[in-house]
Amino acid sequence: MTDRLKLKVRVMKDDIENGRRKSTGLCPIARAIRRETEGKFRISVGNYIRLGRIGRTGYRADTPAEAEQFISNFDGKGPDSVKPFVFRVVLRKTRIVDDC
Numbered sequence: 001m002t003d004r005l006k007l008k009v010r011v012m013k014d015d016i017e018n019g020r021r022k023s024t025g026l027c028p029i030a031r032a033i034r035r036e037t038e039g040k041f042r043i044s045v046g047n048y049i050r051l052g053r054i055g056r057t058g059y060r061a062d063t064p065a066e067a068e069q070f071i072s073n074f075d076g077k078g079p080d081s082v083k084p085f086v087f088r089v090v091l092r093k094t095r096i097v098d099d100c
Contacts, residue, residue, distance in 0.1 A: 059091035
């Protein structure tokens with residue numbers, strides 16, 4: 001496991017249409033990350049993006065501002081309020097101690 005994981009996350013129309021509002025693991029961003037990482041991690045998206053399992057080594061990063069705004073709009077106003085977008089994030093290796 002490397003110390004950092006760089007991702008280019010592409011949130012697509014399908015992610016938006018099939019994502020769940022107010023779900024840290026099934027929201028459009030989590031779906032996009034799962035696709036990008038080929039399903040290798042448990043994913044949680046909130047104030048932080050976390051990949052891994054509680055009590056184990058995984059990856060973590062602050063959620064970028066544009067992703068936080070997307071989450072706020074999607075959760076608060078629904079899928080019609082957001083559009084597909086792309087963002088980059090660098091996650092650092094860490095021990096996962098809790099969910100978002």
